[in-house]
Structures are given as structure tokens and as C-alpha cells.
Amino acid sequence: MKTTLLLLIPKIISIxxxxxxxxxxxxxxxxxxxxxxxxxxxxxxYKVLDFIRGIFYFGEILSKKLLSMTIFTxxxxxxxxxxxxxxxxxxxxKDISFLLSKPVRIKEILRLKTIETIFSSSWMVISxxxxxxxxxxxxxxxxxxxxxxxxxxxxxxxLVSGGVGITIAHLLTRIxxxxxxxxxxxxxxxxTFIFLYIFIRSQWSISPERPERFIHSLLSLKTDYPYLPGFxxxxxxxxxxxxxxxxxxxxxxxxxxxxFILIVSGMxxxxxxxxxxxxxxxxxxxGAKATVEGFYPGRNGAVLWKDVKIFFRDAGQWSQLFxxxxxxxVYIYNFKTLPLKSIANIFPFIRxxxxxxxxxxxxxxxxxxxxxxxxxxxxxxGMSFWIIRTSPVNVKxxxxxxxxxxxxxxxxxxxxxxxxTNMAIGSDNLLMFxxxxxxxxxxxSISGLGIGMGAVYPKFKYENIASISMSxxxxxxxxxxxxxxxxxxxxxxxxxxQYKKAVLSNVPLNLIEKGQLFLAGTAIITLNFxxxxxxxxxxxxxxEEDLNI
Amino acid sequence: xxxxDSVSKSFNGKWAVKGLSxxxxxxxxxxxxxxxxxxxxxxxxxxxxxxxxxxGKILLNGYDIVKEPIQAKxxxxxxxxxxxxxEKLKGREFLKFIASIHGIxxxxxxxRIDELIGIFGIKEIExxxxxxxxxxxxxxxxxxxxxxxxxxxxLIDEPFVGLDPFGVMMIKDVIRRLSSGGVAVFLATxxxxxxxxxxxxxxxxxxxxxxxxxxxxxxxSEGGLQEFFLKxxx
Numbered sequence: 001m002k003t004t005l006l007l008l009i010p011k012i013i014s015i016x017x018x019x020x021x022x023x024x025x026x027x028x029x030x031x032x033x034x035x036x037x038x039x040x041x042x043x044x045x046y047k048v049l050d051f052i053r054g055i056f057y058f059g060e061i062l063s064k065k066l067l068s069m070t071i072f073t074x075x076x077x078x079x080x081x082x083x084x085x086x087x088x089x090x091x092x093x094k095d096i097s098f099l100l101s102k103p104v105r106i107k108e109i110l111r112l113k114t115i116e117t118i119f120s121s122s123w124m125v126i127s128x129x130x131x132x133x134x135x136x137x138x139x140x141x142x143x144x145x146x147x148x149x150x151x152x153x154x155x156x157x158x159l160v161s162g163g164v165g166i167t168i169a170h171l172l173t174r175i176x177x178x179x180x181x182x183x184x185x186x187x188x189x190x191x192t193f194i195f196l197y198i199f200i201r202s203q204w205s206i207s208p209e210r211p212e213r214f215i216h217s218l219l220s221l222k223t224d225y226p227y228l229p230g231f232x233x234x235x236x237x238x239x240x241x242x243x244x245x246x247x248x249x250x251x252x253x254x255x256x257x258x259x260f261i262l263i264v265s266g267m268x269x270x271x272x273x274x275x276x277x278x279x280x281x282x283x284x285x286x287g288a289k290a291t292v293e294g295f296y297p298g299r300n301g302a303v304l305w306k307d308v309k310i311f312f313r314d315a316g317q318w319s320q321l322f323x324x325x326x327x328x329x330v331y332i333y334n335f336k337t338l339p340l341k342s343i344a345n346i347f348p349f350i351r352x353x354x355x356x357x358x359x360x361x362x363x364x365x366x367x368x369x370x371x372x373x374x375x376x377x378x379x380x381x382g383m384s385f386w387i388i389r390t391s392p393v394n395v396k397x398x399x400x401x402x403x404x405x406x407x408x409x410x411x412x413x414x415x416x417x418x419x420x421t422n423m424a425i426g427s428d429n430l431l432m433f434x435x436x437x438x439x440x441x442x443x444x445s446i447s448g449l450g451i452g453m454g455a456v457y458p459k460f461k462y463e464n465i466a467s468i469s470m471s472x473x474x475x476x477x478x479x480x481x482x483x484x485x486x487x488x489x490x491x492x493x494x495x496x497x498q499y500k501k502a503v504l505s506n507v508p509l510n511l512i513e514k515g516q517l518f519l520a521g522t523a524i525i526t527l528n529f530x531x532x533x534x535x536x537x538x539x540x541x542x543x544e545e546d547l548n549i
Numbered sequence: 550x551x552x553x554d555s556v557s558k559s560f561n562g563k564w565a566v567k568g569l570s571x572x573x574x575x576x577x578x579x580x581x582x583x584x585x586x587x588x589x590x591x592x593x594x595x596x597x598x599x600x601x602x603x604x605g606k607i608l609l610n611g612y613d614i615v616k617e618p619i620q621a622k623x624x625x626x627x628x629x630x631x632x633x634x635x636e637k638l639k640g641r642e643f644l645k646f647i648a649s650i651h652g653i654x655x656x657x658x659x660x661r662i663d664e665l666i667g668i669f670g671i672k673e674i675e676x677x678x679x680x681x682x683x684x685x686x687x688x689x690x691x692x693x694x695x696x697x698x699x700x701x702x703x704l705i706d707e708p709f710v711g712l713d714p715f716g717v718m719m720i721k722d723v724i725r726r727l728s729s730g731g732v733a734v735f736l737a738t739x740x741x742x743x744x745x746x747x748x749x750x751x752x753x754x755x756x757x758x759x760x761x762x763x764x765x766x767x768x769x770s771e772g773g774l775q776e777f778f779l780k781x782x783x
Contacts, residue, residue, distance in 0.1 A: 294645075296645060296648075296649065296655040296658065296659070297645070297646070297649045298649055298655075299649055299650060299651075299652045301649075302646055302649035302650045303650070305646070305649070306635065306638065306642075306646045309637065309638060309642060310635060310637045310638065313637040313678070314637050382633070383631070383633035384633045384634055384635050386597075386599060386627075386629060386633065387634070387635070387647070387694075388650070389597075389598065389599055390597040390598060390599060390622060390625070390627045391622060391647070391650045391651065392618075392619045392620075392622040392623040392650070392651060392652070393619075393650045394618075394619060545601065546599070546600045546601055547599045547600070
């Protein structure tokens, strides 16, 4: 254990060295945004709780259900996050060869990597979940004991998720032979998808068209099996909300199981780590037959061809597509199950409203996907960027290649999603046309924004791909993308409802109104043009500057 | 072929290279020698266009690397000291990519790739992912990729990093053949015996400034490169 602590010192010092006043000031806007998120999350949870607890008879049951559902979702998210982080931390990270070359026992390396994995995969959850529990505490007027027990049980809860995730990561790496990491991540993606699909199909089978059915559906979600750590966590804190005496059994169970699963993950690691490491070493097969003939990309398509090849060979780059795919399917499924018919009786514009909400939501998916696949694409060149920069290719062409590489799939996927969801809600032709066109315009502008800003804030030295889009530049990109999407859809909504009003009242649009609609269209095109053009121009300028790699 | 005219580079007010002026003729092998952190790599990076000179200008075959980067880079081959490559490409794919971005026509590119693969001895691993290559094989691939478009000027930063004795001999032979074919070769190294063996002229750089340029005869008459190096840097 002493050695593990010793190995942790460089990491701690690195973190300490990175905390400077300059770095703090640079991150200040993001801290501010984080605080706003906390406030909104807190108020939202508090209001929802107020509403739920006010429901006659079911109130308290539903409130506890919401708590258990949140904790259950957290545990799933933490386990998945731990599996993915463990794969890179234990097997791919750059310090592995260094550690293995030192007189350090495998056991110590495993401990170090366990701490690293649990910390890296849990800090984000730890940083965004407090407002939820604080809202619960304040809404119930819970005592200090609630918060204390919450913190004390959350630690073993995280350890349990970490232990489970790490053990699965070792086993996956052992099961899948050559190119195992890639296959392992593929498996995780598929398991996630299948899990989500089966879970939703089996649990949400009742159409929630009326409030009592909705409540019934909610209550029928099985998130509180007594064998799951999430249940133990819920049972540890829930009684304290009502100032009931603390229950020591479930916190004890969490703690003992946390210790047990970490021992198990250590044992599995001890058994498999060396074998797994040997298996993942890249090896040369001498005498492999080369393909002398074959495709030749030519100057214009060279960078695009190279990017496509690398993308499909690098599991780190495409594995998240499975999760995104699963989420999109869930998203479409949700639209299919919307009780629009019954709501339309009360609110006739529900389809139009849902189409606009759909555009905003699809836009948000677009920004998230763009952050991962477009914003990151220049940084993904990594330290190899010197190859392109010292070649006779102008930066404009590089940016254009990167743009096409991301823009084409993103546009196909999102236009299809918008088309299918509009079909599901029964949009008319005009609404369908407007939605698909808007998505197309947004895909162009947000893709350009992603490539351009990715070039303005390149991060050529990175530990894992996700860290590129999570960097301050990546966050900044997301904010601008959100703003552009909201503005575009708002202008369009205004114009659309002006038009719809005129059609419904059978009064033709006058010249001024027509002019306003024209201006709205021009504003959307101008806004999106500059969203594309300015970052691309800035990115080009940045990449032509010094590149000390 | 290669002209550096009063070239300087500063980072945050500190001069990494100061007032560097030199030229390398066609067919000449020129060595820039200096201790660690003398400014050799910065000088080479400016010549490749990765860094922009704070002052002065660099001409490659008459093309200004800042004002006419595409033309200048078209005649340039560059072998860096660290072999960062596209790990997920196969050797042959990487070479095809390099040939493509240099605008070489398909038939010529394939012929040239086959020829160079034979010379550099990587035939057996050309269809393997680069991530599986040893350091020496990567270095060979780097050299090979720098020569695909028949450059007129070749910049090499620490040429023999990671190469086995056979690889060293082979690269030395390639450099000699290139120079006799009229290619201007610019070597940046801190290895005295390499400079002594390959270069017709050697420039000595220390703390960013060029201290002296000597030809082979002058170096020999002054007791060899080691003497020259120690005298100048001490």
C-alpha cells in the first residue's frame, strides 16, 4: 500500500501543479455555468418533489420511487463508465510500460489503476448529483444525519460500481482474444443497447395516456430489487428523510460488499492482468502479403481516406457510436409512445410544438455528437499532425476534409431521426419539410463550428479521446452550438406560428408580414452561415500559426 | 537550394534561434551541430513551416516557406527526431497517403513505393499496422516517406535514432546517393562522428546562435570535429 501511495504522488503533484490562478480564471466561466446548472437542477428537483408529494395517496411512494430510480440509473451509469475507463486505464494508458519496467509489484499497479479508474469515472457524477439530494433533504426538512449518512454510503456505493466495472473490464479483455479492446468495447456497446431495449420494452409496456396509467407505469419500473446496491443505498438514506432512526444494516451491507467486490476485482486482476497485457501487445506477422494494387485516394481525398481508415480501426473513436445509437433509438421510441391524440383535444398545436421540441432536442444531440466526432477531429491528428503540416497541402483543404468526414454521417443520421420522429407524431408536409431543412442547415453550421473551434483550440496531447470534447474549448463549443440551435429554432417557431395563425384565420398575409417571414428566413441563413464561416476562418488561421509538436 | 537569411525565433521573449544565416547548395550534405537545446530542432521546424520565424526568411529552391508554403513544401522531405506516425495505418497505406498528398499520380506512386520499400527493407511488414513496428522500422518508414516525392531538399533531425547498425549503414548510403544525385541534405545532430563522416560542411550552433561554419578540410586541419566542438562550446 505504501508503494501505491508513492505511485500516486506524481499524479497528485500533477493535479496540484495544474491548479493555478491562471487556470482557475480560465475555467471561471465554466464554474459559473456549473453553478447555474446546480441551481436549475436543484430548483427543478425541488419543484418536481413538491408536485409529486402533493399527489394524494401515491405522493410518498412516488417520491421514494424517484429516489430509487435515480440511484439505480446512477449505478448503471457508474458501472458502464468504470468499464470503459478501466479498459483504457489498465490496458491502454501511456504509463503502463513505465510502471511495468519499474520494481513495482503487479498488485501495486492494480491498486493504483483501481484508484485512478474509480476517481476518473466518478468525479463527474459526484460533481453534478449533489443538488438532487440537497433538494430531497430540504424538501423533507431532513436533519444533518441525512447528509452525513448520504456521504458515508455514497463512498461505498461508488466503490461497488468501481469494483464491478473493473472486474468486468478484466474479464472482457480476457475473453476477447486478438484486438480485444476493440471487441470488448463493441460488446459493451451492444450489451448497453440490448439492456436498454429490453428494459424499456418490458418495464414501460403500458401506454401512459392518462395520469393514473402514467403513475402505474412509473410504479411498475423495477428499479429496487433488494439484491442491487442501489436498493441498499436508497434504504440507507430514505428513512432519514422522514427523521426515522438510522438503519445500520444497509450501510453495512454496502460497505462490506464494497470491500468484497474490490478484493474480488483485485484477485481477478492478479490472475488475468499479465495474460491480458501480453495479449494486447501489437505484434508483427512477418511475411504478411501486401496488396500491391488497390485503392489510391488522390490528392483531394487523401486526408478523408486516411481519417476513414483510422476511424474504423480505432475502437476508441467509434465505440461511443453504439451508445449514441441506443440513445437515439430510445429517443425515437419515446416519440412513438407520446399520447398526442389525447393531448391534442386540449392543446391543438401539440404536433407543431412537439416538432419544434424535436428540432431542439435533435439539435442538442447534434451538438453532443459534433463535440465528440467533429470538434475532436483536428486534435485526433495528435502528435502526427506534423505529417500533414509539412506536406504541400493547404490548411483549407485539411479543414474541408475533416468537415466532410463528420458532416456526411451526422447529417444522414440526424435528418433521418428528425424525419422518423416527425412521421411518428404525424407532422404535415410543411412541418416535415421545415424540420428536415432546418436540421440540414444546422448540421452544416454546427459541423463547421465544431471543426473550426476544434482547430482554434487543438489538444494534440491527450490521454483519452473523451478528454478532448470535455476540455474548456469543447465546452465553449457546446455552449455556442446550443445558443445557435435555440436561436435558429426560436426564429423559425416565431415565423411558423405567424404563418399558421394566418392560415387558420383565413386571412392572407399582408406585405409587412410577408417581409417579416422573409427576414426570419434570412436571419436563420445568415446566423448559420456565420456560425460556419467565422470559426472555420479562425481555425484556418490558428493552424497556419506555430505548431510546436 | 536551402537559404536561411538572418532567421530568429523567440518564444515568450526568449530567443531560441538568433540571427541564423546559412545556405546549403544542391548535392551538399550540411550538418548543424550543437549541444542539447542549442536551437537545432527549432531551426529545422522553421524550415519545414511548423514554426514561423520571428525575424528573417527561409527560402527553399527560391520559395519562401512562409509566403509560398505549398511550393516550398513540394520540394522538401523531412525526417523528424520523434517518429509520431498514424498508428492505425499500415505501412503501405501510410506511404500511399503521403504520395497522395504530394499529388503523385497513382501508377508512379505505386512504382516508387515498391522501389523504396525494397531499398529500405520493409517489404515483410508493409501490410502491418504501424503500431506494431519497432523504433528502427518506424525510422526507416519515416525516411522512406520523406523520399517518396523525390525531394530536392532533405531535412533530417537526428537521423539515426533507434536504427540498428545495418539500418545506420543503409541510411548513410542513401544520404550519400541522394547528395550525389543533387539533393541538398541538411542534418541536425549532436553526434560528432556522423557529422564528420557525412557532412561536407558543418555549422556549430550554441544557445541559438551560429558560432562557426567549417568545411571538412578546415575541421581536419584543426584536429577533428571533437576538438572543434569542445573549443567552440567550452
